[in-house]
Amino acid sequence: MAMVQVGSMALRDADGNFLPSVPLYADFPDEDIQPSGFTKREEKNLQDITEVFFLKFKQYMDGCKALGMDMEKYLIDDTDDMDTDESRNAGKQYRQRNTDDSI
Numbered sequence: 001m002a003m004v005q006v007g008s009m010a011l012r013d014a015d016g017n018f019l020p021s022v023p024l025y026a027d028f029p030d031e032d033i034q035p036s037g038f039t040k041r042e043e044k045n046l047q048d049i050t051e052v053f054f055l056k057f058k059q060y061m062d063g064c065k066a067l068g069m070d071m072e073k074y075l076i077d078d079t080d081d082m083d084t085d086e087s088r089n090a091g092k093q094y095r096q097r098n099t100d101d102s103i
Helices: 040-066 085-098
Strands: 002-009 022-028
Touching: none
Parallel strands: none
Antiparallel strands: 002 022
C-alpha cells in the first residue's frame, strides 16, 4: 500500500487564525500508483485540466491574431528553465507593451 497525500487540514485558534496545517493521507494499492507518482485518477484529472487550459489559451491566441497582434514574438523558446532573467524580462516587456494606451 502507498500513502498518498489527498489534502491538508488546519484548525483555527481562539482568535480565528489558522494553526499550522496537517497533511491528510490515504492508502492506495501499489498498482494504482503510476510511474509519475500520481494515481490513475490524478493523471486523468491533470489531462482534463490541461486540455481546458490549452483550449482557453488557443482561444486567447486566436483572438489576439484576429486583432492583428503578432503573438509569436511573445512566446519563449526556453522551456528547459522558465525561471530565468530572460523570461522575467520578457514578461515585464509584455506587460509594459500591453499597458500602453496605444494598444
